[in-house]
Amino acid sequence: MTTTDQLATKHQAAGEDGxxxxxxxxxxxxxxxxxxxxxxITLTVNRxxxxxxxxxxxxxxxxxxxxxxxxxxxxxxxxxxxGRDIAGLSLDRLGEIRKKMGFLFQxxxxxxxxxxxxxxxxxxxxxxxxxxxxxxxxxVKELLAQVGMExxxxxxxxxxxxxxxxxxxxxxxxxxxxxxLLLDEPTAGLDPISSGEIDDLVLQLQEQYRMASIVVTHxxxxxxxxxxxxxxxxxxxxxxxxTFDDLQNSxxxxxxxxxxxx
Amino acid sequence: MSGRTLAxxxxxxxxxxxxWNLVTGFFEWFGDLALFCWRVARATVTPPxxxxxxxxxxxxxxxxxxxxxxxxxxxxxxxLSLETRYSLTRFGAKSLLPAAIVFSVIHEIGPIITGLxxxxxxxxxxxxxxxxxxxxxxIDAIEASAVNPYKLLAATRILACTLMLPLLTLAADxxxxxxxxVALTLVEPISFHQFISNGFKGAGFNDxxxxxxxxxxxxxxxxxxxxxxxxxxxxxxxxVGRAATSSVxxxxxxxxxxxxxxxxxxxxxxx
Numbered sequence: 001m002t003t004t005d006q007l008a009t010k011h012q013a014a015g016e017d018g019x020x021x022x023x024x025x026x027x028x029x030x031x032x033x034x035x036x037x038x039x040x041i042t043l044t045v046n047r048x049x050x051x052x053x054x055x056x057x058x059x060x061x062x063x064x065x066x067x068x069x070x071x072x073x074x075x076x077x078x079x080x081x082x083g084r085d086i087a088g089l090s091l092d093r094l095g096e097i098r099k100k101m102g103f104l105f106q107x108x109x110x111x112x113x114x115x116x117x118x119x120x121x122x123x124x125x126x127x128x129x130x131x132x133x134x135x136x137x138x139x140v141k142e143l144l145a146q147v148g149m150e151x152x153x154x155x156x157x158x159x160x161x162x163x164x165x166x167x168x169x170x171x172x173x174x175x176x177x178x179x180x181l182l183l184d185e186p187t188a189g190l191d192p193i194s195s196g197e198i199d200d201l202v203l204q205l206q207e208q209y210r211m212a213s214i215v216v217t218h219x220x221x222x223x224x225x226x227x228x229x230x231x232x233x234x235x236x237x238x239x240x241x242x243t244f245d246d247l248q249n250s251x252x253x254x255x256x257x258x259x260x261x262x
Numbered sequence: 263m264s265g266r267t268l269a270x271x272x273x274x275x276x277x278x279x280x281x282w283n284l285v286t287g288f289f290e291w292f293g294d295l296a297l298f299c300w301r302v303a304r305a306t307v308t309p310p311x312x313x314x315x316x317x318x319x320x321x322x323x324x325x326x327x328x329x330x331x332x333x334x335x336x337x338x339x340x341x342l343s344l345e346t347r348y349s350l351t352r353f354g355a356k357s358l359l360p361a362a363i364v365f366s367v368i369h370e371i372g373p374i375i376t377g378l379x380x381x382x383x384x385x386x387x388x389x390x391x392x393x394x395x396x397x398x399x400x401i402d403a404i405e406a407s408a409v410n411p412y413k414l415l416a417a418t419r420i421l422a423c424t425l426m427l428p429l430l431t432l433a434a435d436x437x438x439x440x441x442x443x444v445a446l447t448l449v450e451p452i453s454f455h456q457f458i459s460n461g462f463k464g465a466g467f468n469d470x471x472x473x474x475x476x477x478x479x480x481x482x483x484x485x486x487x488x489x490x491x492x493x494x495x496x497x498x499x500x501x502v503g504r505a506a507t508s509s510v511x512x513x514x515x516x517x518x519x520x521x522x523x524x525x526x527x528x529x530x531x532x533x
Contacts, residue, residue: 095409095410105402105403109398110400111400123408
């Protein structure tokens with residue numbers, strides 16, 4: 001088990017050369033007005049590893065992902081992607097880093113005026129211009145087949161269920177073959193069967209691509225299934241980080257509370 | 263006793279505080295707008311260019327606004343013809359009627375009507391569309407896909423408005439003149455050829471080009487305000503509604519204010 005006090009030392013050691021960690025977040029702080037959401041978060045994720053970030057609603061889990069991908073700027077602290085600090089990068093330079101990252105949004109965030117095929121083709125059209133139209137079509141079909149949505153190319157996002165939208169969102173996130181995959185509540189709002197299917201899919205993709213993944217969730221079962229390590233956020237800090245067993249054996253009150261109510 | 267003296271003080275403090283918030287909000291809005299302009303300007307001139315989205319927006323702003331603009335231009339032409347005929351007849355200057363209609367339409371009525379109609383139709387459309395994309399995280403998804411939303415969404419729409427407004431103004435002018443002639447000829451038959459040659463007698467390019475091309479500035483204003491209001495939206499459906507309304511209100515207001523300045527500038531530089 002690793003407690004909050006031990007985390008900083010551990011992550012400092014892991015990220016010292018900046019090369020080992022695919023994602024290294026250090027002493028990250030973020031406030032919205034007078035509300036402090038993140039109060040010194042330090043985390044690292046290595047290639048091929050999946051970290052689940054747990055916590056109650058409003059503990060800043062989604063904000064953490066948006067800070068990692070550069071959609072929001074931290075008040076202080078640093079985010080390093082493959083050792084490179086993203087603070088102060090121009091939109092174009094940040095774009096180069098973002099091409100190596102896939103992001104599944106909480107509500108999938110599919111472009112509602114585009115078909116399923118066009119949604120998945122969107123990153124390819126902008127960043128794989130060397131692909132011909134038929135190659136792109138073939139790649140989109142391949143990606144949709146991976147998430148079990150191959151028969152829905154011409155459908156609009158509004159015609160899909162929540163689970164199907166998340167699958168398409170996942171296919172879009174994988175389009176550029178990212179090194180880092182960020183999943184924001186992949187199973188939220190889904191029935192247990194669909195949740196299980198998404199978990200299996202994430203595991204299968206993990207095995208296939210060996211990406212560094214960060215999964216934000218409050219679904220303990222899902223986290224246990226797909227993650228190598230878990231981190232529990234509480235009041236803007238990492239209350240505990242470790243394996244599922246570490247969490248279960250923890251004496252920290254907020255951890256026990258979270259496990260009791262999950 | 264002390265409660266009585268405290269109440270007015272608290273009221274005054276609250277009034278000062280809300281006035282202060284209003285002032286800071288006003289400057290914050292202009293500051294954000296300036297930053298937005300800078301980002302869009304940089305995105306517009308930096309390759310790669312989003313030509314496909316630009317052509318889609320040219321169709322959206324141009325072709326789809328054409329019927330409304332033509333209808334508004336035609337209706338104003340009829341009203342102008344009827345009203346001007348009545349006024350000029352009273353002052354014994356009926357022979358100036360074609361010139362009065364032509365000059366009114368191409369100098370002011372055509373451009374301003376086009377600006378206001380487009381700010382209503384396109385401003386509301388862009389504001390609501392981008393606001394809806396913002397609240398459903400679609401703009402974040404574009405950015406997370408390493409695509410610059412200022413380039414893909416804002417620059418293309420602003421450019422489309424800028425390029426299309428002068429063309430739509432030509433359509434409004436044409437419909438205004440044709441319908442003005444129709445309204446006139448029904449009362450007092452006159453050939454279209456004669457109407458146009460009387461109307462344009464003494465007119466030069468300075469009477470025609472500057473007022474038409476000033477609408478490109480209206481286009482910049484409409485596109486910029488609508489994109490800005492849409493992309494800074496917060497909240498759900500209420501936020502989308504607010505963005506659509508404020509896009510129309512602010513772009514119409516700024517179009518009218520810009521017209522005041524541009525008319526003076528045109529008079530100075532194109533006498």
